[in-house]
Amino acid sequence: MITSVAAIPIELTVNGRPRRLEVLPHHTLLEVLRDDLGLTGTKACCLVGECGACTVSLDGRIVDSCLVLAVEADGSEVTTIEGVAPESRLTELQRAFLEKGAVQCGYCTPGQLMAARDLLDRLPHPTLAEAQEGLAGNLCRCGCYPMITEAVLAIAGVEER
């Protein structure tokens, strides 16, 4: 059994790449992604699990990374916004966000994209209500909600998202 106040070694896979790290018990996955791994696409915002700016995929399920301790992610697979579009191309979903004007200040966008991607994986043809429900954990203070759901619905059913 591990019991520690000092740094704890963990192993996890981030965007397909195995990483070994030492993390303090009170550091969140969000902090480790941003500060230790330099993956600053995942945003820190409300820090109480309400805004979704820090959304990442953890073992295939989206979570608020501000509410996950880094030690809890030991042995897990993490996908961040940096990992969704291989070879520096935009995904169809990202392109749809741009085309529909779903991005204004852009701060919530990585989280919105992670949630939208997860929604479309679970429900390839969502209704408007299902799209809104799937994105209910992601706030946009620019108020881009109609354009965000429009973008999601526009690529519903598209194979390579």
Place this chain on the structure above:
Amino acid sequence: MQTFAYARPTTLDEAVALLQLHGPEARLLAGGTDLIIRLRDGTLHPGVVVDLKHIPELRPAVRERDGYISISAGTVMSDLVGDARLRRHFPALVEAAAVVGAVQIRNRATLAGNICNASPAADTSPPLLVYGAEVVAVGPAGERRIPLDDFFVRSGQTTLRRGELVAAIELPLPGRRTGAAHVRRTRRHGHDLASVTLCCSVDETGLVRLAYGSVGPRPFLVSDASGTLADATASDAAKAAIFERFFADASPSPRSMRASPDYRLAMLRVLGRRALATALERLEAGGAR
């Protein structure tokens, strides 16, 4: 965030020993969706955080045994929503689990954590009470079962003893055909705590069970076996009298930001009737058992 020690027991005995050793200095970590917020804002200062996710018996699982559906302590809301057996036997619990937080929260928040926090606003409490859920607690003296109605004391406080943790929540398979519905009132649709959360069931004998939360220090369970509420020919006054008795314990806090006491009490009556109507429709349509 403040510092604390992290412990990762791999057996129930190790977890219980940690709880005995550290007492209130230890906090259990399951999904973390409440705990981590309180660690960050400083309302809790544990010396040690005990992560339960590496104990095999607590791993996410919904199983049937001895006339019960047993939900292990590591089971998260999304698991409940996706479970065919729960959807068939306990649809109102699934309905409630599906409106807890948003997807990101439901993927992390456990049912056991929801009841251990004992928030009067917890959406899963009313259906669990209505379905007669029992808490399986494991502690230094072994295992004991606690009817959920005897588990809640007030917000943040349960009847768990020092050294005890919740290993599972078990629901007796209903012997009779039952219709049930969970309803709630929130300020915004999608991601909000309930101003009123309520579940009502009615079975083929006309027995009505109703539980409600967010209007007092703990959720309340009431029932009526007269058959009046299921009787389409019974007078409205007779039904209203039963609802008034049901809601006698409601005492919403005037300090809450979410809704005023008057509004909550009014909505309690509206939602009570609405949930009963839906439960009756579902019973009529065949119900669940």
